[in-house]
Amino acid sequence: MIGDATRYPSTVQSPEEAVRITGGEPTTPPTALPPTPRSTSAPARVVIVMPAYNAARTLERTYADIPHDIVERIILVDDVSGDETVDIARQLGLDVIIHQQNRGYGGNQKTCYDAALEAGAGIVVMLHPDYQYDATRIPDLIAPIVDGSSDLMLGSRFLGDPLAGGMPRWKYFSNRFLTGLENRAFGLHLSEYHTGLRAYSRRLLETIPYHLNSDDFVFDQELIAQVVAAGGLGIGEIAVPTRYFDEASSVGFRRSVVYGLSTLRVVARFVLHRLRVRRSPKLTGRRPVP
Ligand SMILES: Nc1nc2c(ncn2[C@@H]2O[C@H](COP(=O)(O)OP(=O)(O)OP(=O)(O)O)[C@@H](O)[C@H]2O)c(=O)[nH]1
Numbered sequence: 160m161i162g163d164a165t166r167y168p169s170t171v172q173s174p175e176e177a178v179r180i181t182g183g184e185p186t187t188p189p190t191a192l193p194p195t196p197r198s199t200s201a202p203a204r205v206v207i208v209m210p211a212y213n214a215a216r217t218l219e220r221t222y223a224d225i226p227h228d229i230v231e232r233i234i235l236v237d238d239v240s241g242d243e244t245v246d247i248a249r250q251l252g253l254d255v256i257i258h259q260q261n262r263g264y265g266g267n268q269k270t271c272y273d274a275a276l277e278a279g280a281g282i283v284v285m286l287h288p289d290y291q292y293d294a295t296r297i298p299d300l301i302a303p304i305v306d307g308s309s310d311l312m313l314g315s316r317f318l319g320d321p322l323a324g325g326m327p328r329w330k331y332f333s334n335r336f337l338t339g340l341e342n343r344a345f346g347l348h349l350s351e352y353h354t355g356l357r358a359y360s361r362r363l364l365e366t367i368p369y370h371l372n373s374d375d376f377v378f379d380q381e382l383i384a385q386v387v388a389a390g391g392l393g394i395g396e397i398a399v400p401t402r403y404f405d406e407a408s409s410v411g412f413r414r415s416v417v418y419g420l421s422t423l424r425v426v427a428r429f430v431l432h433r434l435r436v437r438r439s440p441k442l443t444g445r446r447p448v449p
């Protein structure tokens with residue numbers, strides 16, 4: 160199931176592509192961001208964040224695959240798990256942050272990114288702790304951020320064969336439908352938007368107002384819409400294998416329907432914003448750079 164770099168290619172789309180909209184000119188010009196830092200003498204500080212909820216059965220396996228030689232810190236944010244997630248994370252020596260009450264997947268990620276930036280991360284990798292994503296791919300995932308050609312990298316299951324990896328057919332087709340729609344709206348050519356393995360440059364997280372986003376699963380889609388709206392941030396993807404298995408956490412049908420409808424709303428909001436029909440604070444706001 161775990162592949163090598165030649166079997167799993169990568170592509171990076173330029174910032175120019177990131178602001179192109181199919182069927183019309185963008186109405187919001189790319190924001191003047193400082194240029195992406197190219198190679199610097201000091202290597203970027205890589206911090207892994209894991210938004211965790213009941214991940215006890217898979218955390219050790221996920222941790223074991225992380226390429227520890229290139230990672231400076233691993234932060235796990237626990238969203239009031241009912242199992243031994245926190246104990247296992249501490250045994251593994253992770254930095255553990257515990258929410259006082261359940262805040263949801265998006266709320267969890269807000270804490271993750273705040274903590275990573277505070278820890279001085281140059282690159283932040285978001286990895287689901289349910290062992291569905293191949294952490295050995297992290298060096299290839301972050302390479303375009305390290306060399307300055309990208310700010311957002313996605314580990315895509317759809318550059319491989321998701322059905323062979325056990326993805327349920329209804330998830331496969333809804334993922335493809337939403338991805339096609341998002342590509343048209345955002346003017347991109349990505350193979351999937353719904354992955355749990357992502358990497359961000361520091362300047363992206365400092366630029367994007369992610370605190371305004373939902374605390375639920377649609378957070379991930381809102382963040383990509385913000386990246387496109389901001390302009391000037393490179394987006395790319397590499398292939399990762401698909402892994403569905405019994406112990407993995409997997410969103411059920413009802414929550415998936417809510418997620419799908421919420422994603423449609425993100426797309427609609429983005430299009431209305433771009434057409435200047437209705438401005439969205441989520442797509443215009445900025446976090447102050449510390
Ligand atoms: N904070 C928080 N995290 C959650 C919650 N549900 C799941 N998670 C975490 O978020 C990650 C993703 O959730 P999954 O249920 O695996 O959903 P998914 O990976 O997007 O969907 P699949 O591709 O079907 O697995 C998991 O690794 C969980 O640890 C939740 O209610 N709150």
Ligand SMILES: [Mg+2]
Pocket residue numbers: 287289291355407408409410
């Ligand atoms: Mg999962």
